[in-house]
Amino acid sequence: GRSGEHLALDEDVVIDSDDRAKELLEGLTSTEAAARAARVGPNSIPEKVVRWYEILIKQFTSSMAVMIEAAMVLSAAVAEWEDFAIIASLLAINASIGFYEEWTALQKVASIKSALAPTCVVKRDGSFGKRSTVDLVPGDVVFLRGGDSIPADVDFLDGDALAVDTAALTGEPFPRKCPDASGKRRALAGCLVVSGNAYCLVQRTGVRTETGSATMLIHQSTKPSVSVFEASIIRVCERVMSVALLFLVAVFITMKCRGESTVTTFEACLAILIAAVPVALPVVMQVTLALGAGEMAKQQAIVTHLQAMQEIASMTVLCSDKTGTLTTAKINVFHDQIWCAPGFTKDEILEWAAVASNPHAEDDPIDVAVLRSFKETFPDDFDARIKRYTVSKFVGFDAVTKRTVAYATTDGGDRLKLAKGLIDKVLETGSDGGDCWTCENAASIRDEVQKKDAELSKNGYKTLGVCRGAPDGKMTFAGVVPMLDPPRGDTKWVVAQIQNCGVAVKMITGDHQNIGKETARLVGLGDDILHRDALAGDDSDERDAVVRAADGFAQVMPKDKNDVVRVLQALNYVVGMTGDGVN
Numbered sequence: 001g002r003s004g005e006h007l008a009l010d011e012d013v014v015i016d017s018d019d020r021a022k023e024l025l026e027g028l029t030s031t032e033a034a035a036r037a038a039r040v041g042p043n044s045i046p047e048k049v050v051r052w053y054e055i056l057i058k059q060f061t062s063s064m065a066v067m068i069e070a071a072m073v074l075s076a077a078v079a080e081w082e083d084f085a086i087i088a089s090l091l092a093i094n095a096s097i098g099f100y101e102e103w104t105a106l107q108k109v110a111s112i113k114s115a116l117a118p119t120c121v122v123k124r125d126g127s128f129g130k131r132s133t134v135d136l137v138p139g140d141v142v143f144l145r146g147g148d149s150i151p152a153d154v155d156f157l158d159g160d161a162l163a164v165d166t167a168a169l170t171g172e173p174f175p176r177k178c179p180d181a182s183g184k185r186r187a188l189a190g191c192l193v194v195s196g197n198a199y200c201l202v203q204r205t206g207v208r209t210e211t212g213s214a215t216m217l218i219h220q221s222t223k224p225s226v227s228v229f230e231a232s233i234i235r236v237c238e239r240v241m242s243v244a245l246l247f248l249v250a251v252f253i254t255m256k257c258r259g260e261s262t263v264t265t266f267e268a269c270l271a272i273l274i275a276a277v278p279v280a281l282p283v284v285m286q287v288t289l290a291l292g293a294g295e296m297a298k299q300q301a302i303v304t305h306l307q308a309m310q311e312i313a314s315m316t317v318l319c320s321d322k323t324g325t326l327t328t329a330k331i332n333v334f335h336d337q338i339w340c341a342p343g344f345t346k347d348e349i350l351e352w353a354a355v356a357s358n359p360h361a362e363d364d365p366i367d368v369a370v371l372r373s374f375k376e377t378f379p380d381d382f383d384a385r386i387k388r389y390t391v392s393k394f395v396g397f398d399a400v401t402k403r404t405v406a407y408a409t410t411d412g413g414d415r416l417k418l419a420k421g422l423i424d425k426v427l428e429t430g431s432d433g434g435d436c437w438t439c440e441n442a443a444s445i446r447d448e449v450q451k452k453d454a455e456l457s458k459n460g461y462k463t464l465g466v467c468r469g470a471p472d473g474k475m476t477f478a479g480v481v482p483m484l485d486p487p488r489g490d491t492k493w494v495v496a497q498i499q500n501c502g503v504a505v506k507m508i509t510g511d512h513q514n515i516g517k518e519t520a521r522l523v524g525l526g527d528d529i530l531h532r533d534a535l536a537g538d539d540s541d542e543r544d545a546v547v548r549a550a551d552g553f554a555q556v557m558p559k560d561k562n563d564v565v566r567v568l569q570a571l572n573y574v575v576g577m578t579g580d581g582v583n
Contacts, residue, residue: 012155012203013139015185021157024201027123027141036137043136043152043205045215055102059095062230067237068094071277078270090283097286101293105302120144120151123199140202144187146195146363152202153209156185159198161399163363166191167323169211169558172511174331174365174462177399195363214558228314228574230307233285237278244276314574315503319565321579322509322516326495326523327485331365333373334461339452339480341445349479350374353466355389356406356420358396366397366464367404369483370420389416401425401434407471417471420481423453426465427477439467439477449480456482460515484518491523499524503576507552508561516554526551532560544571 015021028036059065068091075084118133121143128143133151136142142154144162156162156179163175164187175194178187187193187200189209207216248269255265289310293303303309323329333353338346354374357367375382393407403421410416417435419426427449429436449465456463461482469475495505507525509516516529528551535553537543547567553560561577568575 013201015155015157015201018158021185021201025123025141025157025199027126028137028139029125033124033135033137033140036139037135040137040208041206042134044134045207045212050106052103055106056095056099059098060091065091065094065282067277068282071274074270074274074277078267078274080271080274083274090280094283094286097283097290101290101303105293108302118149118151120148136202136205138202138205142200142202143197144193144200145197146193148193150187150189150191150193152189153204154187154189154200154202156187157199157201160196162187162196162198163194164191165194166510167329169510172323194365210558214562229310232314233281237281240278241276244272248272311574312576315576317504317506317568317573318498318576318578319506319508319561319568320577322507322511322519323485325579326491326507327487327519329485330372331369331462331483332376332486333370334482334484334486335373335377337456337461337482339449339456339482341441341449341477341479344478346479347377349466349481350377351385352418352468352478353420353464353481354386355391355408356404356418356466358394358404361396364397366483370464370481387411395435397421401429401432403429403434405435415471416468417475418466418468419475420464420466423449423463423465423480426467437469437475440474441477445477449477452480456480458514460484460512460518484515487519487523495524506550506564508556508564509552509554510556511554513554516552520551528552529554532556535560535563543567547571 013024015024060069068087072084072087072091075081075087119130120133120136121128122131122136123141123143124131136152141157142151144150144154146163150164162178164178165175166172166188169188169190178198179185186203188211189204190211204210204212206212251272252265252269255268260268292309296303320326333350335346335350338349340346340349350370351374353370357370358364359367359371361367374386378385388411389406389408390411391406391408395401395405397404401421402425403419405417405419408416408418425432426439427442427446428438453463461484464481464483465477466479466481467475467477498505505525507516507520507529509519511519513529513531517527520527520529528549530546530550530553532553532555534546534550535543535556537546544567547564548571553564556564565575565577
């Protein structure tokens with residue numbers, strides 16, 4: 001039967017042929033879906049629900065609050081009711097500030113989540129309709145198109161090949177094809193469909209997805225109940241109390257030797273104890289943290305726990321994602337590194353590459369990047385330059401020819417054929433069904449072009465070849481255009497400021513190792529960026545040493561990021577993690 005393949009819902013359905021994929025397009029009935037939902041649960045990651053009274057109780061049970069409460073008890077014991085009232089007021093103020101800040105932050109987060117409640121198009125009972133992604137179960141067939149967020153771990157069944165932006169999960173700035181060249185059909189939850197329309201089979205939902213399993217690992221991580229900063233304050237207070245106890249013993253012995261009554265002696269000792277408890281310190285800390293949270297809120301940052309502010313101040317290692325955090329998440333042409341064949345200039349090559357790009361292909365990251373870079377390079381005369389060319393025919397990129405070709409006429413009447421694409425398919429196209437040629441200077445510059453291409457690729461750049469010629473004449477290879485997801489304008493300065501504060505910065509990215517190394521060089525980090533395989537050793541001491549010494553890791557999965565953080569925490573570092581997506 002159609003549900004038989006999913007009787008063991010902890011196993012994926014094997015799709016070993018296109019015929020098998022078409023069989024699975026039938027989807028589920030509502031009855032089958034309900035039975036599976038009862039077995040596997042909702043397509044969501046469990047979150048602990050925090051009640052308002054739990055937040056309130058926490059304000060009175062923290063270590064700092066206990067100090068104030070101890071002072072209250074001592075004040076009551078010696079009938080110092082004025083002190084008792086003052087200390088009780090301080091306790092109430094401390095609890096009120098902490099409760100208000102944390103409850104307000106949780107409400108804001110809940111509001112954002114409810115506003116972003118996702119839906120998707122699902123096939124049930126033979127017809128497609130919109131449903132909440134929480135209702136998905138293994139075996140459902142979903143329809144995905146450009147702009148959709150993938151709601152679960154799915155396998156491609158039928159339709160166009162999808163271009164999937166995996167930056168949120170892996171950090172790669174270029175979209176992946178699904179299915180890919182090797183035939184793999186899997187697209188992971190949380191990634192974004194850039195282009196294409198396809199029917200996909202839901203294989204894993206909720207905590208069984210790649211993102212879900214990573215999140216559960218983080219939930220299972222042990223967390224200190226007391227922040228590092230708070231622990232430091234407590235240690236100082238303990239030392240003050242220790243000195244106070246020595247004074248107390250000395251006062252007790254002295255007063256007894258003088259023949260003072262027991263009541264008088266105890267009153268004096270209790271007064272010393274009350275004086276030793278820094279009752280105003282927790283309130284000062286709470287007000288300071290609340291002011292800091294307010295300043296961060298002005299910069300669109302929500303502080304859900306005031307304790308997090310203390311942890312930031314105590315941080316010793318910052319683990320940072322790359323794409324979208326250290327970098328812009330927008331591929332750009334590096335104009336100053338364009339390689340030119342004899343007789344051509346960098347400006348000409350970038351201009352021709354822009355003409356050979358489709359301005360309407362908003363879902364093509366290469367064309368978008370070339371046109372944006374061209375506009376940024378020539379902000380004053382971009383329009384004038386591009387309008388010099390009238391394109392009469394444009395041949396877009398495809399998986400076989402791997403190039404774009406524009407047939408254009410200049411404002412001077414010259415007819416041109418301009419092409420950009422994979423260097424090997426521009427230098428000498430071969431017989432691939434497209435407009436074919438061999439560049440007339442191919443023999444003389446091939447070795448130099450290949451050497452430059454290898455050099456740029458080693459440093460993490462994606463390269464494009466550009467050539468030009470007459471529509472019916474010979475083509476000439478003009479140059480190599482390097483592209484990379486560039487660092488944000490202030491990243492290098494921010495990294496330097498963090499390092500100057502004594503905080504080590506490590507980059508942890510899912511992108512290629514060479515790209516990670518080049519980005520690290522550009523932002524001022526060390527170049528010891530290791531492959532994720534360095535984390536796979538059985539020797540924990542060796543792995544700990546590798547994690548401590550490395551400047552970062554590349555080609556990692558979410559689980560690896562969690563492993564790095566836990567290793568550093570075990571080595572007594574206070575670790576921060578920043579980034580988008582799964583981070």
